[in-house]
Amino acid sequence: MAQWWRSAAGHYRTMAASRCSSSAFRCSHYHTIQAIPRECTGSKVSARDRVQGRIPAVLFFQNLLEKNPDNRTESKKYLLTVEKKQIKAILDSVHAPTFCSTRFPLQIRAGSGSSHLVESGTVLPLKIHRDEESGKILNLVFVWAEDGMKLKVDVPVIFKGEDVCPGIQKGGILNKIRPSLKYLGPSEHIPSKIVVDVSNLDIEDRIFMRDIEVHPSLKLLSKNENMPICKVVPTSLGNREPIVE
Template identity: 55%
Template sequence: MAQCLRGKGGAAAVEEALRKAVPWRRAASASYHHTIQAVPRETTGPRAAARERRNGHVPAVLLTLAGAGPGEGVAHRKLLTTDRKQLSEMLKQSPYFLSTPVRLQVRAGERSTAVVHSGTVLPIKVHTDESTGNILNLVMVQADEGTMIKVNLPVVFKGEDVCPGLKKGGFLQKIRTSLVYLCPAEHIPPKIEVDLTNLDIGDRVLMNDIPVHPSLKLLSRNETMPVCKLLASKPVE
């Protein structure tokens, strides 16, 4: 096989052969960064997971929720295998990977083109190796339209360059870096933006001050807790 692919056009032929052999390892494209490619996985346990990782794969789990409430549990778990290289690229492309619904396409096998499952999912956990940075496991939840999902959304502060209080020499105390909402799958925002444009020294932004889609429900015992404060100076440690 290798001998017949040498010479003019050999590199392109090898790439084409690899693409056909393993459908998820195709040339980078827009869909490559927005559709997780996977195959079913039957074996579990540390040894099986280690074998998957040695082969450049990432063990993954797809959860289907039992109901619409935040604590109603999981109805079904589907074991999958995903490609580490593709997931690494997706993480680089999306700073809000864990709050952005993406497409999932499950093929019958590693060398199969038959699709056995497809739909929208939300990645909720990515475990990585602290020493190497390699992805160890991925957990996703089914995110079809109408599904209510508990999502930990990152808080992003905007308008710092024009904030009146900061221009006066004030200090922005960031109290919360994320907020938890119960969201319909079709209305999950990648982030929660806190606008500092009109804040002066002494002002604060409370959780319930932040405008979000009306279908989102803030999951907090005290919605009047501050997300940030604008202080006259940096507090003493």
């Protein structure tokens, strides 16, 4: 019976992840990121931009990060600045961990307040660099994410059902082993988050990476899909399990 419950829970998790993916992109259209080009770089220039309420950013094709030069695309790379207020508003309106796994429309204008559109498209935030002490955003990295473009994305894992989990109610602890899963696939099929339902787990029950179903075009980038994402352990064994790839 427990095995059937876990199978049913896995089916529900798949449906939840798919709904989150499509709805997240619909919601992201309410946030068209506005950017302007920047010609100069350097710490002093970046500091001046931040004082003016802007965040330095870079936008490029993700395959520029490939070790093999033959796989890199040199075009459509931009040095930009974006409005700090807008980025803060987006972070406040979306679940923060999903910001770097959610696609957004972007418009590059010729300058601040300009109506001239230099470039537009769909992008994915790749990294947020913050000051270690203050937590303020120092700069952002975006990659182009048009439909059909294959990306590698760390998708955050969100756990639900802890409040009714039988194992936790018996005194167990949910050991959250994997905070995210990395996928490779077309950008339009990458979910903004993976929702893992733990509401039916008893003590010693686990959910494995192989239990998570996503769009068939996505490839899980893990050496061992039999690794658990989470496990309900007795309180005396509440230490985290090591992540082994």
